[in-house]
Structure formats: C-alpha cells, structure tokens
Amino acid sequence: MVRTRFAPSPTGYLHIGGVRTALFNWLFARKHGGQFILRIDDTDEARNVDSALAPILHGFRWLGIDWDEGAEVGGPHGPYYQSQKLPRYREVVRQLVQRGAAYWDYATPEELKAEREAAEKEKRSWLYSRRWMAQNETARRRFEAEGRKGVVRLLMPREGACEFVDHIRGQMKIDWASEQDHVIQRADGTVLYNLANVVDDFDMKITHVIRAQEHLSNTPRQLFMIDALGYPRPEYAHLPFVAEPGSSNKLSKRKLDAYLKNADFKKVHERAVAIAQAIGLKTAADTFNPVIVDFYEQVGYLPQAIINYLLLLGWSLDDKTEIFTRQQMLDAFTLERVNKSPASFDVKKLSAFQERYMMALPLEEKIERVTPFLVKAGLVGDPVPRDTIAQIVAAAGERLKIAGDILDYADFFTPDEALPLDEKIFDKRLRKPPGARELLRACRDALAEATAFDAASLEQLLQSFVQTKGVELGDIVHALRVAVTGKGVGFGLFETLAILGKERCLSRIDRALQRS
RNA sequence: GGCCCCGUCGUCUAGAGGCCUAGGACACAGCCCUUUCACGGCUGCGACACGGGUUCGAAUCCCGUCGGGGUCACCA
Numbered sequence: 001m002v003r004t005r006f007a008p009s010p011t012g013y014l015h016i017g018g019v020r021t022a023l024f025n026w027l028f029a030r031k032h033g034g035q036f037i038l039r040i041d042d043t044d045e046a047r048n049v050d051s052a053l054a055p056i057l058h059g060f061r062w063l064g065i066d067w068d069e070g071a072e073v074g075g076p077h078g079p080y081y082q083s084q085k086l087p088r089y090r091e092v093v094r095q096l097v098q099r100g101a102a103y104w105d106y107a108t109p110e111e112l113k114a115e116r117e118a119a120e121k122e123k124r125s126w127l128y129s130r131r132w133m134a135q136n137e138t139a140r141r142r143f144e145a146e147g148r149k150g151v152v153r154l155l156m157p158r159e160g161a162c163e164f165v166d167h168i169r170g171q172m173k174i175d176w177a178s179e180q181d182h183v184i185q186r187a188d189g190t191v192l193y194n195l196a197n198v199v200d201d202f203d204m205k206i207t208h209v210i211r212a213q214e215h216l217s218n219t220p221r222q223l224f225m226i227d228a229l230g231y232p233r234p235e236y237a238h239l240p241f242v243a244e245p246g247s248s249n250k251l252s253k254r255k256l257d258a259y260l261k262n263a264d265f266k267k268v269h270e271r272a273v274a275i276a277q278a279i280g281l282k283t284a285a286d287t288f289n290p291v292i293v294d295f296y297e298q299v300g301y302l303p304q305a306i307i308n309y310l311l312l313l314g315w316s317l318d319d320k321t322e323i324f325t326r327q328q329m330l331d332a333f334t335l336e337r338v339n340k341s342p343a344s345f346d347v348k349k350l351s352a353f354q355e356r357y358m359m360a361l362p363l364e365e366k367i368e369r370v371t372p373f374l375v376k377a378g379l380v381g382d383p384v385p386r387d388t389i390a391q392i393v394a395a396a397g398e399r400l401k402i403a404g405d406i407l408d409y410a411d412f413f414t415p416d417e418a419l420p421l422d423e424k425i426f427d428k429r430l431r432k433p434p435g436a437r438e439l440l441r442a443c444r445d446a447l448a449e450a451t452a453f454d455a456a457s458l459e460q461l462l463q464s465f466v467q468t469k470g471v472e473l474g475d476i477v478h479a480l481r482v483a484v485t486g487k488g489v490g491f492g493l494f495e496t497l498a499i500l501g502k503e504r505c506l507s508r509i510d511r512a513l514q515r516s
Numbered sequence: 517g518g519c520c521c522c523g524u525c526g527u528c529u530a531g532a533g534g535c536c537u538a539g540g541a542c543a544c545a546g547c548c549c550u551u552u553c554a555c556g557g558c559u560g561c562g563a564c565a566c567g568g569g570u571u572c573g574a575a576u577c578c579c580g581u582c583g584g585g586g587u588c589a590c591c592a
Binding site for chain 1: 517518519520521522523526527528529530531539540541542543551552553554555556584585586587588589590591592
C-alpha cells in the first residue's frame with residue numbers, strides 16, 4: 001500500500017510551490033491506489049494553529065486535493081499534529097540514546113561557537129569535537145552539577161557513506177564525515193524537525209517521501225535515525241523547487257515587489273487587483289499575491305487550470321500533451337519523468353491554461369462562477385437577474401478569461417444616467433467625426449421604430465439603415481457602442497443592444513447626444 | 517568556503533549516439549479574419565553554457581571549466 005504525505009506548517013497561506021509538492025504526492029498515491037496524508041508540522045508551537053491552518057485546508061479542498069487521513073479528518077495513525085506528539089518523540093529520543101545512536105551533550109552555545117570559529121580560522125571543515133558529550137549517567141550528573149543544560153545529539157558515523165536511491169536523482173552517496181552531530185532534542189526538552197519527521201513517517205506508515213529538494217541534505221541524518229531505530233526505509237523523491245519568474249531563485253512570497261517588475265507578472269497582478277477592488281477585497285501583498293493559491297480563487301480562476309499548469313511545472317509526459325483530465329494525470333504520472341532542474345513560475349502560462357479551461361466551460365457553469373462577482377460588486381441584487389447574466393455570458397464568449405472578467409460588463413447593470421463615459425473614445429467617435437451626431441440621431445429614430453429587438457433583427461435594421469444613408473456599417477457602429485456602453489470595446493454591438501433593450505438603448509443614446 | 521544538486525529558445529519542455537539543418541507549448545512580432553475587443557488561422561523570431569576528449573557520427577557518453585541553486589541552526 002502506497003502512502004504519501006504532505007506536511008505544511010500552519011503559516012496562514014498556501015504557497016504555490018507547496019501545492020505542486022502536494023499535488024505530486026497526491027497523484028502518486030492515487031495512481032497506485034494508495035493514501036495521501038495531510039499532517040501538520042506545528043512543532044514550533046505556533047499559537048492560533050486553527051486560523052493559520054484554515055486557509056491551507058481550504059486551498060487544498062478548492063483544488064480538489066483530498067486527503068485520507070490527517071488534519072480535520074483524523075485517521076488510525078494520529079495524532080496528525082506534531083504539537084500533540086511530544087511524549088512520543090521523547091520516547092524515541094530515549095531509544096536512540098539507549099541504542100548508542102544519540103548522546104546527551106552539554107556544550108554551551110558559546111563553546112560551540114568558539115570551536116567552529118577556530119576551525120574556520122584554520123580553514124578546515126568543522127565537526128563537533130564531542131568534548132562535552134556525556135559518556136554515561138555519572139558524566140551527565142557532573143555536567144548538570146555545573147549548571148549546564150543538556151541537548152541530545154545524534155552520534156553520527158564519521159567514516160563511510162550514506163547511500164540511497166532517489167527516484168528523481170538516481171543513486172545518491174554522501175560521506176558521513178560531512179554530517180554534523182545534529183541536535184534532535186533541545187535543552188528545553190522539545191524536539192527538532194528531523195526527529196519528528198522520522199517518527200511521524202514511521203508512525204503513519206509513509207512509504208514514499210516526495211518532498212522539495214531543500215530536504216535532500218536532511219536525508220542522510222534521517223536515514224541514520226531510521227536505520228538505528230530499525231524502521232523500514234521509505235523511498236525518496238526530491239523535487240526541484242519552483243523558481244521565481246525569470247530567475248533560478250526559489251519562489252518566495254516576500255518578493256512580490258521584485259516580481260512585479262516582470263511585465264507578464266505585473267499584467268496578471270494588475271488585472272486581479274482591479275477585480276479585487278471592484279468586489280471590495282484587500283490587496284495587501286501578504287494575502288493578495290500570485291504566489292498564494294487564494295489569489296486565484298478570489299479573482300475567479302478555475303482550480304483545474306491551476307492543477308494542470310502545476311502538473312507541467314517540472315513534469316511532462318511527452319513532447320506535446322498539455323491538457324490533462326484528473327484521470328489522465330493519474331494514468332500518466334510517474335516520478336521518473338519529473339525533471340531534475342528547477343522550473344520557474346510563469347504566471348502568463350498559467351493564464352493560458354486558465355483561458356483554455358474557461359473556454360471549454362459550459363455556459364451554465366460560467367454563469368455559476370460569474371454571478372458571485374456581480375453580487376459582491378453590488379451590481380445585481382436579489383433576485384439575481386439570471387437571464388440577463390446568461391445573455392451577457394453568452395455574448396461575451398471567449399472574452400471571459402477569468403470569472404472576475406464579468407465586471408468588464410458592469411455597464412449593463414449601471415443606471416443609464418450613471419453610465420461612465422470614456423471621454424477619449426467619446427471624442428473620437430462622436431464629437432470629432434463630422435456628421436457623427438446627426439447620423440446617431442437618425443439611427444436613434446430608426447431604433448425607436450424597431451418592432452423586434454433581438455440581435456438578428458437589429459443587425460438587419462442597421463444594415464438597411466446604413467444602406468439608405470449611403471454609409472458603411474463601421475460609421476455608425478462605433479458611435480453607437482460608445483453611446484450605449486460608454487466604452488470603445490466590448491462584444492458584438494447587436495447583442496449589446498439586444499441585452500440592454502430598446503428603452504435603455506434610447507435613453508443612453510439621448511444622453512450621449514446631449515453630452516456630445 | 518565545505519558538501520550536494522542542476523545547466524536545451526525569454527519561459528515550460530521533447531530529446532536515453534545517427535529519426536535533430538533540435539520538435540511542441542506559452543510569450544513576443546507581422547499578416548489574415550473582423551463593427552471594436554477577444555477568439556481563430558498563417559508566418560516569423562528564438563536554444564543544446566564553454567573547452568577538451570571517446571566515436572565514422574554527440575544535445576545525448578567521459579573529463580575539465582564556467583554559471584546558477586540548495587544546504588551547512590537548540591528553523592521547518
């Protein structure tokens with residue numbers, strides 16, 4: 001039975017790189033009919049774990065990454081919160097000491113620092129001398145009588161090498177002599193990450209450890225403990241990290257300002273900010289940030305688009321397949337096809353996936369996704385004018401790239417007298433062209449005579465109108481558009497007129513004529 | 517600095533000695549379609565980090581150089 005896990009710290013947000021790691025774990029487990037566990041790394045006794053965890057769990061659920069055991073769902077191998085396992089950890093520390101794989105150490109931080117600096121001065125690599133290592137209980141008592149506080153360190157081998165196979169990197173071999181005697185239990189009795197990690201993976205029967213490359217260097221020390229304890233070794237796969245746009249540094253939430261210098265990144269961010277502001281969301285960098293998954297949900301991206309993009313960030317099936325359903329992902333995914341080198345996060349490419357998925361979305365679902373934005377922006381009330389929204393969504397077609405884009409068509413819901421006008425376009429299409437006003441007035445009269453006000457009839461009407469006037473369709477279309485929408489761009493004009501209806505069209509045209 | 521990892525178009529990638537005058541996708545540019553904006557179609561731009569080997573033949577194998585990154589905590 002394959003069992004994988006993802007172990008987030010409760011930080012209050014779900015990082016895009018973390019999602020990729022979780023996704024690969026999830027895919028691997030599901031592909032092999034195994035289980036995926038969501039365990040919480042809160043050894044740092046973070047207060048407020050619940051509120052810091054909620055956005056993370058919410059993010060996973062939104063993306064459709066479900067877990068069989070762990071936070072909130074429980075399971076037979078709990079507790080799944082490290083903060084609740086201290087007695088268990090200390091028991092394992094005791095076992096390690098008993099087996100001679102770890103020892104009590106009484107060096108003070110100053111003494112350690114002095115040793116390290118002496119080594120640096122002589123330009124030799126430093127390994128702890130074990131001078132304050134307690135060989136036995138008597139020695140422990142003696143050190144403690146001096147008022148020293150003890151930590152527990154691993155008694156690492158200083159000869160030979162640690163060997164293991166990594167599913168992505170192949171055979172690994174690291175000299176033991178490059179490994180320090182790592183502390184596993186602090187002076188205050190709490191334990192460190194590496195120890196907790198080994199114990200949890202064992203307790204939860206994890207078979208495959210799929211994690212970020214930064215943990216590669218933790219592997220030998222963990223393996224040392226696993227072997228000393230007689231635990232079965234899990235299999236390993238160290239993923240390359242997700243890099244910044246246009247650089248090979250690790251993607252970080254804190255560097256938004258720098259990323260915004262990237263034109264693509266900036267464009268996507270600006271678009272999202274506009275939507276967020278229209279629906280009254282805060283856009284501070286620590287919550288509203290393209291590095292955080294929440295960002296995408298808030299402005300109306302589709303979870304399947306994000307998943308598909310992330311799947312291809314560091315993994316590929318072949319030279320052409322890009323779109324994957326969940327089932328196809330499960331069928332195709334293998335660790336061996338994960339890339340070795342870091343892949344940078346390209347928010348523009350993510351947008352391209354979003355556009356493709358959005359285009360493929362059935363009309364009904366688009367309406368579902370789009371409506372909350374209109375509600376939050378205060379443009380529609382209760383009851384929601386579903387038919388109008390449906391007409392707009394249909395007419396907007398592929399212009400709706402994210403659900404929040406519906407706010408581009410806010411002017412359908414604005415009262416006629418409050419319609420904002422783009423002055424530049426207004427000048428260009430109505431005030432400047434000679435005869436434009438007169439033509440619009442004539443057109444208004446023609447529209448007033450219309451008996452049918454659907455798009456097809458309106459097209460006929462306007463076609464014959466321009467014919468009798470001896471002008472081109474283009475001569476009236478632009479003036480009409482700016483008159484009824486206040487803007488220079490939008491979807492088909494006939495659809496626009498039809499959705500507004502005769503009365504509102506005429507009222508808007510009248511207002512435009514007055515103001516020209 | 518020690519140890520470890522990585523290095524194909526701007527970006528994601530295909531590539532396991534001849535299928536490679538290196539393929540696809542995103543981005544970008546131009547053209548076409550078009551009532552605007554999108555969509556779509558076509559075309560273009562554009563990479564094997566460098567230097568040595570091995571071989572009839574190397575993006576692919578070996579060595580070195582350079583470059584980038586990770587890690588060296590009583591953080592996770």
